[in-house]
Amino acid sequence: xxxxxxxxxxxxxxxxxTASFAADEPQRGGTLVVGLGEEPETLDPHTTTRFHxxxxxxxxxxxxxxxxxxxxxxxxxxxxxxxxxxxxxMTLYLKKGIRFHNGQEMTARDVKASxxxxxxxxxxxxxxxxxxxxxxxxxxxxxxxxxxxFRTPKPLALYELADAHxxxxxxxxxxxxxxxxxxxxxxxxxGPVKFVEWIPGDRIATERYxxxxxxxxxxxxxxxxxxxxxxxxxxPEPSTLVAELMSGEVDISFDVPPxxxxxxxxxxxxxxxxxxxxxxxxxxxxxxRPIFEDIRVRQALAHAINKQAIARAAWHGVGHPISSLxxxxxxxxxxxxxxxxxxxxxxxxxxxxxxxxxxxxxxxIRQKDGQSLELTLITFSxxxxxxxAGEIIQAQLGNIGIRVNLETAEVGATYDRARAGDxxxxxxxxxxxxxxxxxxxxxxxxNIGSSNYALWSTPExxxxxxxxxxxxxxxxxxxxxxEAQRIAIxxxxxxxxxxxxxxxxxxxxxxxxxELMKHPWWPPTLRALELYxx
Amino acid sequence: MWRYIFKRLxxxxxxxxGVSLIVFSLMHISGDPVRLMYGPNVAQEKVDERRAELGLDxxxxxxxxxxxxxxxxxxxxxxxxxxxxxxTMIGQRxxxxxxxxxxxxxxxxxxxxxxxxxxxxxxYSVFDNASRVFALFWVSAPNFWLGLIFILIFGVQLGWLxxxxxxxxxxxxxGFLSHILPALTLGLPPAALFTRLIRSNMLEVIHEDYIRTAxxxxxxxxxxxxxxxxxxxxxxxxxxxxxRMPWLFGGAVVTETVFAWPGMGRLMVDSIMKRDYPVVQGxxxxxxxxxxxxxxxxxxxxxxxxxxxxxx
Numbered sequence: 001x002x003x004x005x006x007x008x009x010x011x012x013x014x015x016x017x018t019a020s021f022a023a024d025e026p027q028r029g030g031t032l033v034v035g036l037g038e039e040p041e042t043l044d045p046h047t048t049t050r051f052h053x054x055x056x057x058x059x060x061x062x063x064x065x066x067x068x069x070x071x072x073x074x075x076x077x078x079x080x081x082x083x084x085x086x087x088x089x090m091t092l093y094l095k096k097g098i099r100f101h102n103g104q105e106m107t108a109r110d111v112k113a114s115x116x117x118x119x120x121x122x123x124x125x126x127x128x129x130x131x132x133x134x135x136x137x138x139x140x141x142x143x144x145x146x147x148x149x150f151r152t153p154k155p156l157a158l159y160e161l162a163d164a165h166x167x168x169x170x171x172x173x174x175x176x177x178x179x180x181x182x183x184x185x186x187x188x189x190x191g192p193v194k195f196v197e198w199i200p201g202d203r204i205a206t207e208r209y210x211x212x213x214x215x216x217x218x219x220x221x222x223x224x225x226x227x228x229x230x231x232x233x234x235x236p237e238p239s240t241l242v243a244e245l246m247s248g249e250v251d252i253s254f255d256v257p258p259x260x261x262x263x264x265x266x267x268x269x270x271x272x273x274x275x276x277x278x279x280x281x282x283x284x285x286x287x288x289r290p291i292f293e294d295i296r297v298r299q300a301l302a303h304a305i306n307k308q309a310i311a312r313a314a315w316h317g318v319g320h321p322i323s324s325l326x327x328x329x330x331x332x333x334x335x336x337x338x339x340x341x342x343x344x345x346x347x348x349x350x351x352x353x354x355x356x357x358x359x360x361x362x363x364x365i366r367q368k369d370g371q372s373l374e375l376t377l378i379t380f381s382x383x384x385x386x387x388x389a390g391e392i393i394q395a396q397l398g399n400i401g402i403r404v405n406l407e408t409a410e411v412g413a414t415y416d417r418a419r420a421g422d423x424x425x426x427x428x429x430x431x432x433x434x435x436x437x438x439x440x441x442x443x444x445x446x447n448i449g450s451s452n453y454a455l456w457s458t459p460e461x462x463x464x465x466x467x468x469x470x471x472x473x474x475x476x477x478x479x480x481x482x483e484a485q486r487i488a489i490x491x492x493x494x495x496x497x498x499x500x501x502x503x504x505x506x507x508x509x510x511x512x513x514x515e516l517m518k519h520p521w522w523p524p525t526l527r528a529l530e531l532y533x534x
Numbered sequence: 535m536w537r538y539i540f541k542r543l544x545x546x547x548x549x550x551x552g553v554s555l556i557v558f559s560l561m562h563i564s565g566d567p568v569r570l571m572y573g574p575n576v577a578q579e580k581v582d583e584r585r586a587e588l589g590l591d592x593x594x595x596x597x598x599x600x601x602x603x604x605x606x607x608x609x610x611x612x613x614x615x616x617x618x619x620x621x622t623m624i625g626q627r628x629x630x631x632x633x634x635x636x637x638x639x640x641x642x643x644x645x646x647x648x649x650x651x652x653x654x655x656x657x658y659s660v661f662d663n664a665s666r667v668f669a670l671f672w673v674s675a676p677n678f679w680l681g682l683i684f685i686l687i688f689g690v691q692l693g694w695l696x697x698x699x700x701x702x703x704x705x706x707x708x709g710f711l712s713h714i715l716p717a718l719t720l721g722l723p724p725a726a727l728f729t730r731l732i733r734s735n736m737l738e739v740i741h742e743d744y745i746r747t748a749x750x751x752x753x754x755x756x757x758x759x760x761x762x763x764x765x766x767x768x769x770x771x772x773x774x775x776x777x778r779m780p781w782l783f784g785g786a787v788v789t790e791t792v793f794a795w796p797g798m799g800r801l802m803v804d805s806i807m808k809r810d811y812p813v814v815q816g817x818x819x820x821x822x823x824x825x826x827x828x829x830x831x832x833x834x835x836x837x838x839x840x841x842x843x844x845x846x
Contacts, residue, residue: 039804041571041615049572123572123580184618200626201796201804202700233699235794236804239682240698247690248697412570412809419578450578 026221026511030533031229035241037255039201039234044183045167046118051431053183054164055254056204056232058524060101061167061189064092064111065158066216069519071331073158076216077106077168077190087153087472092146099211100170101194108140113171115148127437128160155472159331159434164524190214192225192528204232219529220515226532245270245505252506252513252531254522258318258385264505271508273517274501276320278330279431281310281389283495286424287456291373296356298492301425302342303349304400305393311498314388319498324485325442327499329520332435332468334482337489341496349400358401366401374403378417379427381408389427389497418453427497428453433521436481440465443488454493461487509534535837542830546823553822554605557815558598566590567614567809588614601815610816615808620816623801628820631790631797633704634720635782637713641721642728647764649725650732654740654767655759657733665729672726681719681792688715698794716793720786724778731774735767742766768839776832780825 040053045061048054066076075081077098082091098106115138119129130136133152140146150157160166173188187195192215193206207230212223233250235241238257244250246267256264256272264270285292285301292298307321322328324337353366353373361367365374375397379390387408394404404425409417418426432438441447444465445457464487467480488494504522506513512530516522568584585591589600604611610620653662689697695715702709739745740763748758787799798817805813837843 041808042617047617049576123576123584126577126580180612180617180619184616199796200623201630201800202794233794234796235698236800237698237792237794240685240792240794243685243690244697247693249699412566415569416566 026226026530026532027534028226028532029228031231032227032510032531032533033249033251034230034232034527035244035250035253035255036232036234037236037238037241037253037257039236040204042183043187043195043198043204045165045169046114046121047123047183048165049122049124055524057167057183057187058164058191059193059206059230059528060187060191060195061164061169062191062525063162063164063166064094064168065162066523066525067159067162068216068218071520073162074217076162077214087155088150090148090150090157092148094144094146095214096144098190098214100173100190101188101209102170102173104170104172106168106170106190107143108146109143110168110171111146112138112140113174114168115166117169117174118166122165124165128154128157128166153470153472155470155474155477156434156436192223192525193230196229202234204234206230206232215529216523216525218519219526221529223529225528226512226530230528245507250507251510251533252504254502254504256503256505258316258500258503261316261318261503261505269508271504271506271510271513273504273513274318275504275517275520275522276327276329276499277431277502277521278327278433278499279429280322280325280327280330280499281319281386281427281429281497282322282325283393283497284418284426284428284453285493285495286421286426287454287493288421289424291375291424292493294356295492296352297358299342300349300352300356300400301397301402302492302495303345303352304396304402305495305497306344306396307497308344309396310389310392313392314385315498315500318503319385319500322496322499323489325439325488325494325496326435326485329499330433330435330438332439332478332481334485336482337485337496340486341489342492346396346400353400353402360401364401365403372403373401374405375424377404377406377425377427378414378423379406379408380411380414380429382410383429385500386427386429393425393427419449421455426453436468436477439481439484439488440469443484443494454491456491456493458487458491461491535834539830539834542833546826549826550819550822551602554602554815554819555598557818558601558811559594561806561809561811561814562594562597567811570809571615601812605816605819610819611812613805613813614810620812623813624798624816624820627796627798627801629703630700630795631786631799634713634716634789634795634797635786637704637717638721638782638786641717642725645722645725646728646732649729651736651759651764653729653733654736657737662733665733669726669730672723675723677719677723677788678792680722681716681789684715684719685792698792700796716789716795719792720782720789724782728771728774732767732771735770736763739763739767765839769836772832772835772839776829779828779832780821 036052038052040056041050042048042053043057043060045057062077064077065073068074077095079093079095081093094106094108100106119125126132128134130151134150134154135148136151137149138146167189170188177186184198192209192212194209196205196207198204208225208228210224215222235244238260241250241253242256242260242264245253245264261272264272285298311317311319311321323341324334326333358366358368358373361372365372367373377390377394380386390406390408394406397404417423418428430438430442441451443452443457443461445462448455448457461484464480464484468477468484471477471480511532511534515530516526519526568581572581589597601611612619613623649665653665656662685697688695696712699712700709701712704710704713745758745763748762786797787803789795790797790799791803798821802814802817805817
């Protein structure tokens with residue numbers, strides 16, 4: 001009798017072991033609810049500039065190329081491509097048999113129509129169009145060949161072609177759909193999920209595209225997606241989003257605020273992961289102010305700021321101090337920046353100010369020639385991590401004898417002030433995955449008065465930024481980009497602060513998160529293909 | 535009566551015009567919608583180009599006149615951000631707000647009328663004292679806090695009701711369940727206020743001569759309370775109801791954000807945050823109309839409740 005009992009126990013254990021093994025295998029079916037903290041304004045890739053639009057639409061539409069785990073551009077909807085030695089002609093050979101959600105096969109005509117529409121409509125089409133010395137003609141010798149002709153070489157073109165803003169949509173559909181419906185009531189692409197409906201303020205519903213089989217090289221599942229439906233629910237209140245994740249309808253979210261991470265980590269039913277992002281929080285010093293002509297004053301500011309404290313207090317520990325204006329996750333980041341950055345050293349900061357002639361006066365505020373060292377710091381009032389960073393910097397500069405008047409306003413008003421140079425120091429942010437145009441944008445002299453908030457550059461910095469964008473040799477580009485980063489850091493006109501981490505919070509009933517983690521920025525296509533409901 | 539309604543409708547025009555002018559001016563003195571939409575990565579020329587396309591470079595009076603000229607023809611323009619028609623956007627949202635506010639109003643009335651009447655009929659009883667304490671609590675609880683507490687108790691801890699979102703129209707099961715928490719959040723605080731108001735009105739009425747006469751005639755107590763006393767004590771309540779209408783819609787702004795409710799309140803908050811002038815303008819115009827009409831309805835109902843009131 002006893003023996004039978006043991007055999008029964010063994011059998012039960014074996015059965016449960018197989019069952020649990022089966023539970024880890026991807027399963028088909030179900031609805032995956034993704035919690036969005038902000039509503040996209042449109043899903044039209046050719047007009048949007050917003051992050052939340054980009055993330056959602058990239059599940060539905062696809063560009064011709066994509067980026068692999070090491071940020072190399074790899075062909076996706078193209079079989080292959082040629083690039084002439086002079087960099088002026090690029091020939092793309094499209095994959096055959098790739099079909100849009102409306103059943104039409106993707107052809108060269110669709111690529112031409114989509115690119116032309118992007119150049120015409122997109123406010124961020126600043127590198128590739130003819131007006132920027134880019135593409136002046138798109139030829140379609142046959143259904144599967146596209147020839148792009150450039151006015152001047154555009155060495156970063158492949159990166160642009162891997163950006164979902166340059167996604168391909170069917171030419172006929174674009175022609176026949178009213179402009180105000182595109183991206184709002186209809187969207188057709190080649191992605192792993194199809195657009196079903198958008199209930200404004202509530203949800204964007206998509207469903208699996210059954211004919212999908214062209215998942216990128218880095219995806220384990222080439223298609224179709226496991227889940228039947230993917231629904232993006234818009235939940236603007238962070239506390240509500242967290243409650244939904246803990247015991248509600250939402251399965252996964254990438255919009256959990258940093259201050260909720262600790263609470264979620266205590267919940268056994270939720271898994272939390274973080275990765276560095278390519279966003280950068282930095283301080284800019286208004287170089288038109290005479291006070292900053294002395295580099296020692298700028299260096300003192302840089303040495304006085306404890307980035308770690310900002311990461312801990314403003315970002316709730318979900319952020320990393322950065323040494324360059326590019327974050328380590330941005331393409332083109334220079335690791336050497338870690339050796340040359342001005343490290344936190346308040347003693348050194350005080351000594352530098354003493355050397356520069358700023359002596360501690362009454363009330364602990366430094367003075368020179370009757371002028372006291374008082375600075376206006378501007379930043380965003382409506383983003384917690386920026387307002388808090390401002391407060392921390394205010395306190396830290398106070399420690400070395402600088403009085404800081406913190407003036408916060410909402411994002412638009414703050415940028416207006418920054419562009420007008422109506423500030424002494426400011427804490428700003430920027431997000432761009434490609435370092436070359438990004439650093440150009442932030443520090444080149446042509447952007448003084450727009451995005452160069454230090455209002456400063458040098459011919460040497462300018463030259464390096466130009467080479468980084470335009471040289472045909474990738475190594476030469478990287479060398480120049482490294483050099484530009486060095487100049488920017490050493491100038492102390494910009495002080496890199498913190499790069500935030502992207503946070504993923506998923507119920508433990510969601511499978512495929514490990515697959516997603518293999519790629520550094522969790523591409524939407526991978527989310528659609530790999531995630532499943534256990 | 536009809537003449538009165540017509541006169542009231544005509545007097546709507548200056549009210550709504552005034553509201554729209556104030557909103558228009560306020561929106562235009564704060565921030566640039568295009569820069570806000572494009573973010574810091576887009577070059578200034580592109581921003582200027584788009585501003586010109588949208589006519590945002592014109593003097594503010596020209597912009598207002600243009601908007602007004604189109605609005606009287608029923609065209610509220612297009613959203614700066616989504617490029618969608620404002621009338622379409624309002625149409626998509628209005629049902630969610632109306633179903634929520636109507637249910638909240640029902641909750642307010644269903645709770646406050648009986649509670650107020652019982653408190654008045656049995657003043658200083660246990661029920662009356664308890665209702666006073668509850669009233670104090672609900673009136674002082676801020677809307678967003680109440681919403682989050684409801685979510686925590688009924689959504690997260692007990693798991694009885696959906697946490698957020700509108701899961702269908704009011705008459706469907708899922709839809710109804712998803713309406714409960716936001717409607718309670720919106721309906722309970724005014725219910726507390728109304729209970730106290732009805733109680734004090736009833737207390738006054740109940741000591742009137744005609745009630746004593748009714749009692750003297752030997753009418754049953756329920757008939758006296760329901761038919762004679764309550765009807766007369768409802769007039770001030772209806773006045774307050776009319777005055778609270780904007781508050782109900784205003785409260786919906788906060789409640790809709792907490793509960794991720796796809797209504798007009800959220801549309802307005804989002805559009806204000808993003809300086810989407812045409813949408814804010816259209817939504818405020820629409821809500822102003824709604825509030826004014828609701829007040830008109832209350833005035834008309836006076837006559838129905840109290841036949842002595844006549845409009846000529």
